[in-house]
Amino acid sequence: HSVLLTGGSGFIASHILDALLRRRYWVTVTVRSEEKGLRLQKNYPEDLRPRISFTVVEDIVQEGAFDNAVKVQPFDYIIHTACPYHFNFTDPIADFIDPAVKGTVGILKSAKAYAPTVKRVVLLSSSATILNPFNHSKVYDETVHGETSWEQAMNPRLAYRASKIFAEKAAFEFISTEKPPFDLVVLNPPLVFGPAPSHLVSLDALNTSNQRIRDLVLGKFRSPDGDSTIPPTGPVYIFCDVRDVAEAHVKALEAGPEASGQRFFLVGGYFSNKRLADAVRITHTGLANKLPDENKVVDDMPEDVYGWDNEKSRRVLGLEYRDLQTCVNDSVEAILRIAEQE
Ligand code: NDP
Numbered sequence: 001h002s003v004l005l006t007g008g009s010g011f012i013a014s015h016i017l018d019a020l021l022r023r024r025y026w027v028t029v030t031v032r033s034e035e036k037g038l039r040l041q042k043n044y045p046e047d048l049r050p051r052i053s054f055t056v057v058e059d060i061v062q063e064g065a066f067d068n069a070v071k072v073q074p075f076d077y078i079i080h081t082a083c084p085y086h087f088n089f090t091d092p093i094a095d096f097i098d099p100a101v102k103g104t105v106g107i108l109k110s111a112k113a114y115a116p117t118v119k120r121v122v123l124l125s126s127s128a129t130i131l132n133p134f135n136h137s138k139v140y141d142e143t144v145h146g147e148t149s150w151e152q153a154m155n156p157r158l159a160y161r162a163s164k165i166f167a168e169k170a171a172f173e174f175i176s177t178e179k180p181p182f183d184l185v186v187l188n189p190p191l192v193f194g195p196a197p198s199h200l201v202s203l204d205a206l207n208t209s210n211q212r213i214r215d216l217v218l219g220k221f222r223s224p225d226g227d228s229t230i231p232p233t234g235p236v237y238i239f240c241d242v243r244d245v246a247e248a249h250v251k252a253l254e255a256g257p258e259a260s261g262q263r264f265f266l267v268g269g270y271f272s273n274k275r276l277a278d279a280v281r282i283t284h285t286g287l288a289n290k291l292p293d294e295n296k297v298v299d300d301m302p303e304d305v306y307g308w309d310n311e312k313s314r315r316v317l318g319l320e321y322r323d324l325q326t327c328v329n330d331s332v333e334a335i336l337r338i339a340e341q342e
Contacts, residue, residue: 002026003253004075004115006066006107007082008054009036011207012124012189014197015246016079021048023250028072030057030082043199057082060103066110074117077253078182080107081124083167085160086208092159100163104171112180120183120260122252124245125168127190128161130265131306133235139307142188142263168263175261185252185259187245189266193327194242195334203338213331216277218339219290228292233272237301238308240268241322251317264313268321272301279328287332 003020007013008029020027021044029052031037037054044052055069060082070078082103089095104123111118129146138144146165153162168186175184191209200206206214212231215221221230248266252259274297281291313319 001076002028002073004028004030004069004072004078006030006057006060006069006078006080006103008040009197009199010081011197011210012192012242012245013079013081014040014199015194015242016081016249017052019243019246019250021051024051026051026073028053028055028069028075030055030066030069032056032058039199060106061098064106064110065103066107067114070107070110070115070118075115076117076119078107078111078115078118078121079124079249079253080104080121083124083163087160089156089159092154092156092163096159096163097153097166100167101170104167105174108171108174108178108180108184111182112178116181118182120185120253122249123168123171123184123186124249125186125188125263126161126164127188127236127238127265127267128164129168130188130263131190131236131238131308133237133306136302136304136306139309140265141309142265142312172261183260185255185261186263187248187252187266188263189240189245189248190238191236191240191271192242192245193239193271193331195330196338198334200338202342203335206335206338210331210335212273213276213280213328214335216273216280217284217287217290217332217335221273221277222290222292226293226296228297230273230277230292230297233274233300237270237272237305238267239271239324239327240266241327244268244319244321248313248317248319251319255317258316262312262316264317265308265310266313266319267308267310268327269324270301270305271324272299273297274299275301275324276328279325280332282325283329284332
């Protein structure tokens, strides 16, 4: 079977690609430049390379951006992950909302127009469309749909969340109004940690969600006398290991009609920045002098923090989740490996 994977150079996408190749799929990834595509391909052993091709989609905001990509071969599935996730932005519309919404609607439109063999599209959304992280008096699951307004979307602190809400809504609307021959499955992970992509050559280019683990490991959250300079954790206190997020994508492709049109809340557990530091302290004793002293860090996860329920993903997709300790251990290993090469 063949899959079109958008945003192939990204953190989560790199693990989805690994998971797809382990299951013997033929994968075409979209990347923003020839150079990124070649680097990605080169990173895999020769026997796997024929299964990976790439096609350049420079900017998912452009009208018809995916028209050529969906025609590369007769795809069975599409996984859409290309979307910005960072905090160095200036314009909520140009930097977040347009790529999220136009990218999502764009891939669905191109698939409907030019890829008649596609049976299912899996959309990487976010817990941002479920969780209202400021409302703690709730147990969150897929039945909750986050609300936002255009005004909130213009607030830099809320723009990312709004972009994901608008994009997911637009995707479901497309399915109900356009009635394409494929169905849609939506995946909603919270903060994703885990090993950096193996093609990454510099820690400066590390994806946004892993940066706090990188900064811990590099000693950036410790003052010379061991005091903590760890920033506040919140408002999101739940995480998922990137390998479980990747596995969820493959399982979402392969699941039967019970997954059709469904959202899945992918949660591995709670975390706080103190718990991340504690996890590093346990797995990497040699890094103790980079971390703030244990008794100088306060766990800022509120006692009445919101609840979460990942039962649906375990039942329908058969997912099992890695715990925080495993996730942090493997993230740190990858960070140390890249630091050594730099
Ligand atoms: P990355 O930044 O690692 O990957 C984003 C990918 O999207 C990159 O390949 C990037 O290309 C591509 N991209 C961004 N904007 C454009 C554009 N305008 N045109 C073409 N390609 C573009 O992020 P993650 O892997 O962490 O996240 C991917 C998705 O997962 C996002 O949708 C994010 O919202 C969602 N998500 C992430 C979470 C996390 O904690 N990491 C949590 C929940 C959801 P390039 O690198 O070349 O710029």
